Amino acid sequence: MSKTITSSLDEKGRVVIPQSIRDNLNIKPGEILIVSSLNNSIIIEPAHEKKLLHLEIGLSDEPGSLAKAAFALAKINVDLVSTSSRSSRRGEIAIWSVECNAGKISVSQIKSALSSVGAKILSSSQK
Numbered sequence: 001m002s003k004t005i006t007s008s009l010d011e012k013g014r015v016v017i018p019q020s021i022r023d024n025l026n027i028k029p030g031e032i033l034i035v036s037s038l039n040n041s042i043i044i045e046p047a048h049e050k051k052l053l054h055l056e057i058g059l060s061d062e063p064g065s066l067a068k069a070a071f072a073l074a075k076i077n078v079d080l081v082s083t084s085s086r087s088s089r090r091g092e093i094a095i096w097s098v099e100c101n102a103g104k105i106s107v108s109q110i111k112s113a114l115s116s117v118g119a120k121i122l123s124s125s126q127k
Helices: 019-025 065-075 107-115
Strands: 033-038 041-046 053-060 079-089 093-101 120-126
Touching: 033 079, 053 065, 053 107, 065 079, 065 093, 065 107, 107 120
Parallel strands: none
Antiparallel strands: 033 041, 053 093, 053 120, 079 093
16 A cells, blocks of 8 residues: 655654554664665665665676676575665676675675675675
């Protein structure tokens, strides 16, 4: 069910998500939300995850590189929750931003899997 309610941005850049929408999406205080932009719109989605790992991954900016990196993560059971990619230096380097649930997979195991396909972790943080 789609619902539209007006809210405002405060002086600190915060937006209140109305209670009826929080209830409908089962969003609880302190829950991690994924905020992204698409075609001049802001999309806010509940992650419904206890812990998410944020990765910035560098890879070759050529066709198939992103698919190889995604497949490498799939092979070790890393659950991708949200991703976006962009060319950093066109034809040379691309950056892939990933929010994932790594489960019991360590960052070093992820690093190794990505390395096998020519990608590398530029930064990582737990959310």
